[in-house]
Amino acid sequence: MTGMSGYLRTLFLHPPSFEGFDGGAGSRYQARREVRSFWYPTWLAQPAALVPGSRLIDAPPADLSLGDVVPLARDYDLAVLHTSAPSFAHDVKVAEALREANPKIRVGFVGAHVAVARETALEASPAIEFVTGNEFDFTIQEIAQGRPIDRVTGVSYRTNGHVHRTPERAPLEDMDRLPYVVDVYKRDLDVERYFIGYLLHPYLSLYTGRGCRSKCTFCLWPQTVGGQRYRTRSVDNVVAEIERATRLFPQVKEYFFDDDTFTDDLPRAEAIARGLGRLGVTWSCNAKADVPYATLKILKDNGLRLLLVGYESGSQAILNNVKKGIRLDRAREFTRHAKALGITIHGTFVMGLPGETRETIEATIKFALEIDPHTIQVSLAAPYPGTALYREAQARGWLETESLVDAGGVQTSVLGYPHLGRTEIFASLEQFYRRFYFRPRKIFAIGAEMLRDRAVLRRRLGEGADFLRFLARRRRERH
Ligand code: SF4
Numbered sequence: 001m002t003g004m005s006g007y008l009r010t011l012f013l014h015p016p017s018f019e020g021f022d023g024g025a026g027s028r029y030q031a032r033r034e035v036r037s038f039w040y041p042t043w044l045a046q047p048a049a050l051v052p053g054s055r056l057i058d059a060p061p062a063d064l065s066l067g068d069v070v071p072l073a074r075d076y077d078l079a080v081l082h083t084s085a086p087s088f089a090h091d092v093k094v095a096e097a098l099r100e101a102n103p104k105i106r107v108g109f110v111g112a113h114v115a116v117a118r119e120t121a122l123e124a125s126p127a128i129e130f131v132t133g134n135e136f137d138f139t140i141q142e143i144a145q146g147r148p149i150d151r152v153t154g155v156s157y158r159t160n161g162h163v164h165r166t167p168e169r170a171p172l173e174d175m176d177r178l179p180y181v182v183d184v185y186k187r188d189l190d191v192e193r194y195f196i197g198y199l200l201h202p203y204l205s206l207y208t209g210r211g212c213r214s215k216c217t218f219c220l221w222p223q224t225v226g227g228q229r230y231r232t233r234s235v236d237n238v239v240a241e242i243e244r245a246t247r248l249f250p251q252v253k254e255y256f257f258d259d260d261t262f263t264d265d266l267p268r269a270e271a272i273a274r275g276l277g278r279l280g281v282t283w284s285c286n287a288k289a290d291v292p293y294a295t296l297k298i299l300k301d302n303g304l305r306l307l308l309v310g311y312e313s314g315s316q317a318i319l320n321n322v323k324k325g326i327r328l329d330r331a332r333e334f335t336r337h338a339k340a341l342g343i344t345i346h347g348t349f350v351m352g353l354p355g356e357t358r359e360t361i362e363a364t365i366k367f368a369l370e371i372d373p374h375t376i377q378v379s380l381a382a383p384y385p386g387t388a389l390y391r392e393a394q395a396r397g398w399l400e401t402e403s404l405v406d407a408g409g410v411q412t413s414v415l416g417y418p419h420l421g422r423t424e425i426f427a428s429l430e431q432f433y434r435r436f437y438f439r440p441r442k443i444f445a446i447g448a449e450m451l452r453d454r455a456v457l458r459r460r461l462g463e464g465a466d467f468l469r470f471l472a473r474r475r476r477e478r479h
Contacts, residue, residue: 005052007144008077008106012044012051015081016059016066017090018409023060024084024111026205026258028221029382031086032409035463035470037196039258040189040205043111043225044082045181047140048188054144056188066097073102080140085113085384086405088124095127108143108155110136112224116386118156122163130157134225135172135210172210175233181206182245191249197463198306198346198375199284200253201455204245208238208272212260214288215323216312217388218353222260224386230264239275246281254305257285263295264288270298277302284308284344289331296334296341306344306374309335314367315360318353322389328367335371347373351432352381352415352425354392361428365435374445378432380413380425410474430471 014025024030026039038061048056055076059069073079079098083091095107106129114121114131121131132139133154142152149157154169172178182204185191191202209232212222222228242255255276262285263269269285276283284306291299291307313319316328338345349364368376382404383390393399393415400416416422436442450457 006146007051007053008146009075010048010051010054010078010080010140010144011072011076012041012048012054012056012080013069013082013094014041014044014058014060015083015087015091015094016064016069017087017094018405019060021060021087021409023082023087024113025058025082028219029379029411030084031405031411033470035195035197035466038194039196040181040185040194041082042181042206042258044080045184046178047080047110047137048184049179049181050137050141051144056184058189061193062190066094069094070097070101073098073105076102076105078106078108078144081107081109082111083109083113083121084111086403086409088113088121092125092127096125099127106130106143108132108140110140112220112384112386115224118165119163122156122158126158128158130155132156133169134227135169136225137172137178139169171227171231173231175209175231176237178233180241180244182241182248186248191252195459196256197459198308198344199256200282200305201459202249202252203254203256204249204252205256205258206241207259208233208257208262209259209265213264214261214325215388216310216325217322217392218350218381218383219260220384220387223388226260230259230261232265232268235268235271235275238272239279242276242281242283243279246279253282255281255283257283259286261288262286263291266291266295270295273299273302273304279303286310289326289334291334291338293337293341296337296343300341300343304343306346307338308346308348309373310348311368311371311373312348312350313353313360314364315355318355318360321355322353332371335373345373346375346377347371348377348379349432350379350381351428352413352420352422354389354398354415356381356417356420356425358420358424361432365432368432368436369439376433376436378429380411380429381415382411383414408473410470426474430474433467433471 014023018032020032020036022038025041025044041058048054081091108130110132115134118131139154153167156165209230211226211230282303282305287307287309289309383393398415400422406412413422413426450460
């Protein structure tokens with residue numbers, strides 16, 4: 001059956017799993033966070049924008065449970081579920097429940113986790129009819145148009161108990177063929193429900209391109225769905241989408257470009273910045289710690305507020321081990337420049353990467369205290385299937401468990417080394433946070449920010465409570 005549009009009635013679903021789970025349709029490292037936070041489900045919004053009459057449901061931020069979602073199966077012919085390594089087992093149960101409610105509904109899984117092991121994913125349950133390869137927007141559009149699945153490229157599927165694979169789909173080169181996501185956000189999402197602690201609220205995020213030129217061994221998207229070239233939308237196309245967003249969402253205070261590394265193409269980043277400057281919007285983006293001063297100045301002069309910077313480690317040897325392509329002295333200089341220009345920095349770090357020792361943990365904490373980003377996020381090394389880090393960990397026997405999150409969806413420590421067990425790595429994360437945040441200088445800076453703005457005060461107090469609960473919970477479940 002097709003809807004009035006001639007397309008299958010299609011439901012795009014980021015399924016319910018763990019409470020407060022920030023999942024893979026928009027989040028690189030899927031877990032329940034220290035403070036309740038959600039990225040937009042952009043990877044689902046893109047194909048949703050290509051299928052007229054579809055609906056996108058992002059269950060975790062909407063607080064929707066399995067019981068809320070399952071009855072919807074009766075209204076649809078096709079359900080496209082975005083899955084991730086930590087949530088896959090949950091997502092399979094959702095697929096089965098949808099099929100039970102409507103035995104005619106077709107169910108497909110998308111996302112990096114299934115793209116790297118398509119046939120294994122199909123074997124998980126007969127409820128999954130198909131899974132897609134790396135870039136799945138037009139794959140899904142063609143299936144939703146009712147095209148026979150054996151004539152759709154980039155898909156593995158099951159018929160009569162047999163699994164088949166169609167030829168690979170070529171990567172999308174003309175990125176302007178992707179329609180705007182902001183119209184789908186407007187139709188199906190409630191922007192007020194999307195929080196990221198270090199972004200203004202409400203914020204809105206989208207991608208202006210896919211892929212990253214760096215080859216960091218732990219980083220999932222460039223090794224799977226995005227690729228290791230930065231394929232980009234044109235400057236005019238990006239600026240026009242933001243202009244449209246300002247009309248659709250007058251309440252949005254900040255736009256975030258969640259491209260892997262928005263600063264991979266400096267002249268283009270500068271050109272987009274100038275366009276945004278003309279619109280007068282506040283915006284932020286991901287960056288590597290190597291953007292030259294002249295570019296930073298242009299970005300700042302045109303509305304840039306914050307850079308999210310993956311420093312990862314204060315040990316040059318570890319940065320080299322994971323092929324980060326950054327020198328610590330360059331990162332120091334970049335940080336000085338950004339701060340001098342008044343750009344806020346959210347720095348991210350990873351504990352437990354190959355080469356980690358007690359000394360490198362100490363060096364990383366000291367490095368973070370020295371460069372002093374405004375806020376930080378510390379993660380545990382997460383070897384995702386499909387990454388070079390996963391293959392290395394498998395070959396070297398570092399995988400002490402395969403489970404990336406605990407029963408509550410909080411990140412666990414997976415890698416352990418003969419000289420440094422995963423329990424110690426797990427504990428280092430709390431030590432890092434405490435030493436960074438529980439300093440008079442930091443407490444004073446955050447207090448001053450709260451006093452300036454009552455909305456920030458309310459949010460920060462809530463986040464502070466969340467954060468302390470998170471630390472307490474980790475201590476209870478330490479393993
Ligand atoms: S620079 Fe950032 S986005 Fe690019 S591969 Fe490395 S970690 Fe991933």
